[in-house]
Amino acid sequence: MARQPAHPARRQIKPASAPSFLLLAPMPSPRETLLARVTSALAPLPKRAPLPNWDNELVIMRQARGPVDAWTFFAERLKAVNGTPLASAAALIATLTQGGWKHGYCDPALWDELRPTFEAAGGFNVETTFDRSRIDEYQFGITAATAGVAETGTLVLSDRDTSRRLAALSPWVHVAVLRRAQIHIDVPAAIAALPQDPNVVWCTGPSKTADVEGILIEGVHGPGIQIALLLE
Amino acid sequence: MALQQIDQFSAKLRPETRASVYDGSKKGHEKRTSVLFDHYPDPDHLRRLAGNIKQHVVENLDTLLPAAAAALERNGVKVHWASTAEEANAAVLAIMRARNATKMVKAKTMVSEETHLADYLGKNGVECVETDLGEFIIQIDGDHPSHIVKPIIHKNRRDIATSFEKNGLGAYNDDPQTITRRARAHLRKKYLEADVGLTGANFVTTDTGRLVLVTNEGNSRFCLAATPCHIAMVGIEKLLPRETDLGLYLNLLARSGTGQQLTVYTEFISGPRSATQPDGPEEMHVIFVDNGRTDALASDCREILRCIRCGACLNVCPVYRQASGHAYRSVYPGPVGAVLSPLLAGERFPELADLPKASSLCGACHEVCPVNIPIPDLLLRLRNRGKQEGSKAAAAGTPPMGAWSLLASQPFVWKTSLLAGNSLNYIPKSLIPVPPMQTWLRDRTLPAWRGGAFRQWLANRPTPPAAK
Numbered sequence: 024m025a026r027q028p029a030h031p032a033r034r035q036i037k038p039a040s041a042p043s044f045l046l047l048a049p050m051p052s053p054r055e056t057l058l059a060r061v062t063s064a065l066a067p068l069p070k071r072a073p074l075p076n077w078d079n080e081l082v083i084m085r086q087a088r089g090p091v092d093a094w095t096f097f098a099e100r101l102k103a104v105n106g107t108p109l110a111s112a113a114a115l116i117a118t119l120t121q122g123g124w125k126h127g128y129c130d131p132a133l134w135d136e137l138r139p140t141f142e143a144a145g146g147f148n149v150e151t152t153f154d155r156s157r158i159d160e161y162q163f164g165i166t167a168a169t170a171g172v173a174e175t176g177t178l179v180l181s182d183r184d185t186s187r188r189l190a191a192l193s194p195w196v197h198v199a200v201l202r203r204a205q206i207h208i209d210v211p212a213a214i215a216a217l218p219q220d221p222n223v224v225w226c227t228g229p230s231k232t233a234d235v236e237g238i239l240i241e242g243v244h245g246p247g248i249q250i251a252l253l254l255e
Numbered sequence: 256m257a258l259q260q261i262d263q264f265s266a267k268l269r270p271e272t273r274a275s276v277y278d279g280s281k282k283g284h285e286k287r288t289s290v291l292f293d294h295y296p297d298p299d300h301l302r303r304l305a306g307n308i309k310q311h312v313v314e315n316l317d318t319l320l321p322a323a324a325a326a327l328e329r330n331g332v333k334v335h336w337a338s339t340a341e342e343a344n345a346a347v348l349a350i351m352r353a354r355n356a357t358k359m360v361k362a363k364t365m366v367s368e369e370t371h372l373a374d375y376l377g378k379n380g381v382e383c384v385e386t387d388l389g390e391f392i393i394q395i396d397g398d399h400p401s402h403i404v405k406p407i408i409h410k411n412r413r414d415i416a417t418s419f420e421k422n423g424l425g426a427y428n429d430d431p432q433t434i435t436r437r438a439r440a441h442l443r444k445k446y447l448e449a450d451v452g453l454t455g456a457n458f459v460t461t462d463t464g465r466l467v468l469v470t471n472e473g474n475s476r477f478c479l480a481a482t483p484c485h486i487a488m489v490g491i492e493k494l495l496p497r498e499t500d501l502g503l504y505l506n507l508l509a510r511s512g513t514g515q516q517l518t519v520y521t522e523f524i525s526g527p528r529s530a531t532q533p534d535g536p537e538e539m540h541v542i543f544v545d546n547g548r549t550d551a552l553a554s555d556c557r558e559i560l561r562c563i564r565c566g567a568c569l570n571v572c573p574v575y576r577q578a579s580g581h582a583y584r585s586v587y588p589g590p591v592g593a594v595l596s597p598l599l600a601g602e603r604f605p606e607l608a609d610l611p612k613a614s615s616l617c618g619a620c621h622e623v624c625p626v627n628i629p630i631p632d633l634l635l636r637l638r639n640r641g642k643q644e645g646s647k648a649a650a651a652g653t654p655p656m657g658a659w660s661l662l663a664s665q666p667f668v669w670k671t672s673l674l675a676g677n678s679l680n681y682i683p684k685s686l687i688p689v690p691p692m693q694t695w696l697r698d699r700t701l702p703a704w705r706g707g708a709f710r711q712w713l714a715n716r717p718t719p720p721a722a723k
């Protein structure tokens with residue numbers, strides 16, 4: 024691997040106020056200091072450990088084999104981590120109604136598709152903008168998923184597709200809208216297809232903790248209910 | 256004779272604490288084992304592979320670190336370098352001052368524990384709130400984490416309920432659900448008010464410059480959704496050579512740490528938020544922290560730098576289970592801590608040189624380690640170093656071996672002592688005037704003396720057929 028050109032020195036002492044001997048022999052930058060220590064620590068090694076290659080097959084779970092279709096497999100694995108797979112907008116309405124979750128946010132890009140079902144059901148207050156000063160008023164947030172990982176029941180979110188990071192996180196119920204073609208079968212496949220995006224988040228079930236006596240509690244800082252909504 | 260410090264600590268442990276630590280770590284280990292062996296035909300092969308890749312990283316940091324920094328910079332991240340804890344803390348403060356920032360929300364990072372970041376920021380007028388539930392409880396208690404994955408493994412729900420009550424977080428209630436909901440409501444305000452979110456990183460990919468964060472609660476995600484500036488403190492050993500290697504490490508880390516396939520949130524962060532995203536940091540900084548790691552790198556124990564901080568070796572360790580994490584007097588407890596803490600201590604090595612002796616060398620830590628670190632070997636090397644450097648801490652509780660070596664190296668003396676040994680069966684053991692022997696006998700019983708039997712057998716043994 025090629026060495027990068029030296030980083031512009033970030034000196035803590037401004038040259039103008041530094042004593043003259045520092046000007047003659049400039050202080051090494053923090054980067055230079057740290058890398059010099061690394062280099063000298065490694066210098067005595069006669070040879071370096073090589074980088075092994077490996078095959079993705081190795082890390083595919085035993086259970087991940089089988090002829091089932093991607094959504095069925097995904098839904099089964101999502102349930103295993105206490106997530107909720109739903110296969111239609113009508114099923115979503117039923118779930119929200121049952122939970123008493125009537126007020127929420129929906130990504131404006133998805134609203135056209137979902138609006139008829141919500142309006143037909145009636146009684147919902149759905150906003151297509153998210154106001155962070157009223158963060159606790161939103162009981163649910165509907166945003167688009169970037170992908171799914173069947174093996175683990177994971178929903179992939181990214182900046183490109185999630186209209187608001189906060190709307191996918193702070194409401195009690197998060198609904199990620201997923202399309203059949205977006206489902207990767209296993210973790211290595213999903214890693215190989217990681218989006219070019221500054222913020223990719225894999226969500227595997229609802230937010231949880233076992234910090235208190237190892238007892239599982241869901242909905243710590245993020246959603247207590249994680250729904251994957253398949254829209255065809 | 257003085258006991259080792261870890262034994263002294265362990266002897267005074269509250270029974271409830273010992274029970275919490277024992278149960279928590281035992282459960283963690285059992286879950287790890289069943290999940291790993293259930294999911295993979297040959298998990299040991301994966302551990303060896305993961306160890307070899309990390310060994311490559313450790314031995315090539317001189318080229319990989321600049322490459323990772325370059326990849327991060329290409330992604331729009333500002334990269335900083337800190338050789339010491341003080342420099343790391345100062346770098347955080349400088350970034351905050353430049354933004355006139357006074358409030359920080361913080362996800363769990365072990366490096367920031369090493370540098371005592373929260374204290375430092377507090378003294379410099381910055382409010383720094385821990386957001387991981389366990390770390391939050393530690394913070395309001397003025398306590399220290401006792402496990403690298405489950406920081407409050409030493410507390411039970413009654414302890415927690417009491418400290419919530421003391422800190423104005425509602426009337427006493429020890430229902431874990433109530434505790435969690437109260438923390439949720441309290442911390443939500445903190446995220447929204449904060450100017451900066453600070454995280455660590457579990458991995459940094461060298462080729463693509465992504466930080467990978469592995470959490471369950473969603474607190475680090477919240478830090479990165481609500482605040483305008485992200486600072487990550489990252490130990491220099493956290494690199495992975497290729498993004499594709501994540502497939503291996505993510506699969507091993509959660510299974511080894513908590514027995515999950517994946518943790519709930521796995522975040523891949525490679526820069527400030529995109530232009531179209533309204534939430535999240537407009538600025539991102541990575542601080543690469545040395546703080547003693549290059550000393551470990553220069554030592555004959557550099558394998559410990561492969562560690563991915565899963566906590567599996569703590570959970571399986573019979574000493575950790577009995578002694579608890581605080582007994583190790585350092586940020587990293589358990590087998591990993593017994594190696595890493597003295598190494599990171601630099602000149603203070605002799606003060607912690609007793610930790611490598613807090614092990615029966617049973618090898619369980621090596622067997623569970625997802626990066627196959629030969630911890631027992633490293634412990635032996637460090638014991639040797641403690642001896643060489645004449646550490647007083649290391650010598651405590653160790654009987655002087657001079658008399659023994661005289662005895663064992665003179666055949667005549669040895670034979671005589673074997674005969675004398677027979678008398679041990681006839682006198683009360685409490686009368687033996689050797690202090691280390693008395694210490695040893697306090698918790699144990701000696702079997703009956705059968706000295707000399709082997710020599711007799713050897714002299715009279717039948718000649719093996721092959722030698723005829």
Ligand code: SF4
Pocket residue numbers: 561562563564565566567568569591620623624625626627628
């Ligand atoms: S030494 Fe190995 S088992 Fe222990 S915490 Fe590190 S990676 Fe996990």
